Amino acid sequence: MTEKREPLKNDPFQVQKALKTRLTRRELMKYAGVGAGAVSLGAFLAACGGDDSGSSGSTSSENIYAGSPNGKVNFANWPLYIDKGFIKQINGRGSPSLYAYQKASGTEVNYQEVIQDNASFFGRIQPQLSAGQPTGWDIIVITNGRELTALIANGWLEELDTTARPNFDANALSFAVDPPFDVGNKYSMCWQSGVTGIVTNKDLTGGEILTSWEDLRNPKYKSQIGMLKAEALDAAMVAQGVDPEISTPDDWRNAATWLQEQQDAGVIRNYYEQGYIDEVIAGNLAGCQAWSGDVLYYKLWEDYDNLEFVVPDEGGLLWIDNMLIPKGAENPVDAMAIMDYYYTPRVATDVAEWVMYMSPVDGVQELMAQDAKDAYAKGWDGYAKKLEDSANEPMLFPDQAMLDGLFNFRNLTTDEERQEWDAIFEPIIQ
């Protein structure tokens, strides 16, 4: 429309780029020294006092969704977690789905890949939240776990507008609806999800595939097994036939014993936060507790045929990365709109084809299969084959039987529980 007359000025992506530069600088000033350098003095003093005016002061029932959209939204997400590609109109790389959204709605989306892991990002926004100040973000993406629990418990999230998400209501898959940590999806909507299971490097096992958690204790694999720091205890409970979600401290102690025996058997190479997949590829790990998407990416798109990912016999773990609106967000209406936009099957397919995690949206599998056919028709055989494999990959599109075999993590809801958990668990992994 107007874009034709003044292409530069009105191109949302150009506007976004300009905005990005400005925000990057603001961000720098704000976050430069975690907690020290730059948070405004008020926030700093409040944070020092540990007083949580944020949660107590803002219980007002004022409806933040009453206003009209502001035409912009600040979206914080993890790296490589959205579709990317060449966009003709701007003659550069970007996210086609975001670009299409900006074109259609006129909203400036400031999309930043600033979340490297839950804990450190939480550490960055926590001073503002506890001081009752806006974080600068309208959407953040956090995995279910300690940080999410703390965000909800302290009242640091805005309740979502449940009347303004028609696509979510129509298309969300069962695992994304009413997750145990947020019944009714009052605060959260799944961005992507995944399974924690086991990866095997068949080169090191002589072709054998590790199919149970118990296999990760086989003394044959001396110093060739890895576990995930944040999830090992839950996995050990599943290995013992305990549902982590309803586990008791006694179960935790038994699981800790399981892990200690595993370590004493000499199979553990290390406990990982990230980076385990490099060790698997380098041939240092024969088997490791792993996230589905990491393995699928290398297996399906980088041709690592020696890798195999399985949901263990005893069961796997399901985790969900959630879109949330932090307290004090300045553009909640815009945020709701874009969150719902990603529940459109076509858009969700574009994202899924790129990130290789479980999409929470119904109909993605069919669309991906169709895309594969289209690609064959165009003669892009290599790409089409990969799309076809992906569309047939049960880890991307789990059936009900597989979902039934997945457990949820233990949600630690009080400080006492957390302390007890840490006291049982930390001596083993440290």
Next chain:
Amino acid sequence: MATVVGGGAPKKRSIAGRRRKVAYGLLAPGGIYLFAILLLPLAIMIFTSLKTGGLLSGGFRFEFPGDWSNYVDGLVTYKSHFLRSITYAGIATFGAIVLAYPMVYWIAFHGGKWKGSLLLLVLLPFFVSYVVRTVQWKWILADNGLFLGTLKDFGVLPEDFKVLATPLAVVAGLTYDFIPFAALPLFVSLDRISGSLIEAAEDLFATPFTAFRKVVFPLSLPGVFAALILSFVPMAGDYVNPEILGGPNTQMIGNIIQYKFLVSADYPLGSALSVILMIGMVILASVYAKILGAEEASNMAAA
């Protein structure tokens, strides 16, 4: 300057005043900088270490006069990690000095006109981030990688031999990373020693070894002590080497602090551990300085 301003007593005073102003002016940028990025965060850290409460019950709170239990808990729970840090750093410091000493000795006394270039070569790895270098070691030392894989293929090493994920890997990594820290002060102290002193010793019928033992080494001691401090202190707080090269039982106190801040979000305990580590290092440094004479120590450290 005086000639420009002219003579006379009142003028003199103003020169002194101006000099003082200049001195303060020169001091200010560094002073403000240090205050902002060292003292202020330090104060916040100490403050945080005295807080109680939990994240799920409204955040951590400070209640006068502060809660010292974090310090006691930290020391008791993580005693073995403190000990491990000191042991690893001690061995690695010794290793770095033993490796660096002969090398810089040769450069200082036999480097001739190449001295500068040779020293630069020693420092060259320093220009690449040490995290990157440590990650490279992981690839080089991979169980079936370039080095070990080849040796295993030739049957020199048993199949299940490994270096990574052992204490040896961590200590070796630390040693390698901090050799430049040891080399520089050693070089400065050795370079100061005049060759004529050695000649004099030999004129007095000292064997080369005696000359080294009685003349060169004692004169280079300040450099050795500076190398000790400069490499031991950062080594003891390191968490990169155990994280990248280590295994389940090689975690140092730096890893615990990192874990407390970035995984379990227990900021008070993490801060308390940091303060304990820092106090330990300050005590250590003062003991060195005492043995050595404070002025000499800081001279060498500055060099």
